[in-house]
Amino acid sequence: EAQVTQNPRYLITVTGKKLTVTCSQNMNHEYMSWYRQDPGLGLRQIYYSMNVEVTDKGDVPEGYKVSRKEKRNFPLILESPSPNQTSLYFCASGALPGLLVSYEQYFGPGTRLTVT
Amino acid sequence: RKEVEQDPGPFNVPEGATVAFNCTYSNSASQSFFWYRQDCRKEPKLLMSVYSSGNEDGRFTAQLNRASQYISLLIRDSKLSDSATYLCVVSRPNSGYSTLTFGKGTMLLVSP
Secondary structure (H helix, E strand, O other), X not given: OOOEEEEOOEEEEOOOOOEEEEEEEOOOXXXXXXXXXXXXXXXXXXXXXXXXXXXXXXXXXXXXXEOOOOOOEXXXXXXXXXXXXXXXXXXXXXXXXXXXXXXXXXXXXXXXXXXX | OOOEEEOOOOEEEEOOOOEEEEEEEOOOOOOOEEEEEEOOOOOOEEEEEOOOOOEEEOOEEEEXXXXXXXXXXXXXXXXXXXXXXXXXXXXXXXXXXXXXXEOOOEEEEEEO
C-alpha cells in the first residue's frame, strides 16, 4: 500500500529535550516536506527536500533541522524543543515540482507534539 | 493581501443542500491549484485538482478564474460524510521550483 508513515503519532516532552520525528514514504517520491498546523494559522511549511542531500527552508524553519540521507526517509529534528513548538506536524511526499507546476502531495497521519 | 484566503466558516447546511466555497490567491504566477479535504485531526487528502476550463468529479465542481485570481468549489447534494474542512491550495514559484501554499480552510458541517 502506498503510504507515508510518521512516528511517533503522539509525543509529550519537556523543554530542551532533543527529539526526532521520523517520516518514511514508499512511493519513490523525490519531494518530501514537513508542515506544522496550528489553529487559526493553517498549514505552514517547515522544511522541504527535492532529493537526497538536498534540503531547504520553508516558511517557519526556526528551531528545526532535517536530513535526507535516503530517498524514502526525511526525519524532523527538534534539538531543543520549546512550548511554542507544540503543534500538529505532517510529513508529505510527492513528485518533484517544476518551476511553475506542482503535483499532489501525500500526507502522513500526523504527529501531535506537546512541549511542556 | 494574504497568499491564499478562504472564508473560515463554518458553513452549516442540511443534507441535500448545495454549498459553494470561495478562495482568492495573490500570486499571479501561480499555475497549479487544488482542493484538499481534511477530516478532524486527520491528514489532508487531495479532493481534486482545479483546471483552467473547470472540472467536475461527481457532486464536486471546481472552477478557476485567473483574471480575478479566484477559485471555487461547489458541492451538490451534500452528504453527512462531506462534513470536513476544505483547503484551497495554490502553487507559487520558489527558488527554481514551485511550492504549495495552503489556505486556512473552510469548515463544512452537514446536518441531517
